[in-house]
Amino acid sequence: MNEYQQTRKIEQPDSKELTPVVKPRLIAQSPAVCVPTAHGHFKMMAWQFADGSEHLSLQAVDAEGNPRTVSGDKNDARLFGPAVRIHSECATGDIFGSFRCDCGAQLAQGLRIIQERGGYLIYVRQHEGRGIGLVNKLRAYSLQSEGLDTVDANLAQGLAADQRDYRQTAVILRALGLDTIQLISNNPAKKQALLELGIRISGLISDEIEPRPENHTYLETKRERMNHLLTPSHHQKDTP
Ligand SMILES: Nc1nc2c(ncn2[C@@H]2O[C@H](COP(=O)(O)OP(=O)(O)OP(=O)(O)O)[C@@H](O)[C@H]2O)c(=O)[nH]1
Numbered sequence: 001m002n003e004y005q006q007t008r009k010i011e012q013p014d015s016k017e018l019t020p021v022v023k024p025r026l027i028a029q030s031p032a033v034c035v036p037t038a039h040g041h042f043k044m045m046a047w048q049f050a051d052g053s054e055h056l057s058l059q060a061v062d063a064e065g066n067p068r069t070v071s072g073d074k075n076d077a078r079l080f081g082p083a084v085r086i087h088s089e090c091a092t093g094d095i096f097g098s099f100r101c102d103c104g105a106q107l108a109q110g111l112r113i114i115q116e117r118g119g120y121l122i123y124v125r126q127h128e129g130r131g132i133g134l135v136n137k138l139r140a141y142s143l144q145s146e147g148l149d150t151v152d153a154n155l156a157q158g159l160a161a162d163q164r165d166y167r168q169t170a171v172i173l174r175a176l177g178l179d180t181i182q183l184i185s186n187n188p189a190k191k192q193a194l195l196e197l198g199i200r201i202s203g204l205i206s207d208e209i210e211p212r213p214e215n216h217t218y219l220e221t222k223r224e225r226m227n228h229l230l231t232p233s234h235h236q237k238d239t240p
Pocket residue numbers: 086087088089090091100101102103106127128129130131132136137140141150154184185186187190207222228
């Protein structure tokens with residue numbers, strides 16, 4: 001064990017606590033294709049499951065298609081696994097840059113982190129609205145405009161605050177050989193969900209973004225009610 005390994009514990013669940021799960025059936029995967037983007041070059045693969053769900057994985061590479069990586073420091077991917085961002089689809093934030101949430105900025109920052117230090121991003125479709133879908137998410141936005149917060153707006157619809165299922169994500173991680181990762185996330189529940197699916201987590205890398213007046217209350221709710229590891233915001237109030 002070297003000096004870096006001594007400083008970090010790789011977390012894994014007690015095997016007795018593993019959730020008994022039905023393994024989602026992966027029915028197709030694309031070849032890995034190099035795609036140049038505004039965020040750098042990525043090797044992308046598409047994944048399809050028997051229920052019709054499709055997801056994307058992106059590996060950060062250089063212009064020649066060689067995987068980016070860091071070695072010989074405290075984040076060495078050979079010791080601790082690569083940095084991995086599991087990003088839940090958010091059409092409003094990721095595509096249109098909505099300021100109601102932090103998703104678009106987190107996506108850009110996550111891609112920047114993996115370009116800097118190597119790693120992967122799994123773009124999980126069917127996770128839209130923390131798993132409730134677009135119609136229910138926009139219903140939730142409407143309820144939030146009437147004063148409910150992001151948690152209560154789900155509950156008021158008879159939905160869980162977070163309905164995301166990470167089983168397909170875990171299948172993709174395993175297929176990519178990523179069973180030990182440094183998770184890019186501020187959400188301890190996401191880490192716990194992956195641990196329970198047998199993914200080993202060697203640390204959390206923050207994907208916190210600078211709050212805006214428009215998403216101050218949303219981020220405070222995530223911090224206070226959903227236990228996200230976020231700095232208390234200094235903004236006074238959301239603007240519409
Ligand atoms: N139901 C609901 N979903 C939202 C709302 N705002 C954003 N989302 C969804 O929230 C999901 C992202 O979850 P977040 O709670 O922002 O972050 P996280 O993925 O749990 O944690 P991080 O890894 O730190 O980003 C995306 O699927 C968004 O579509 C909202 O007000 N209501």
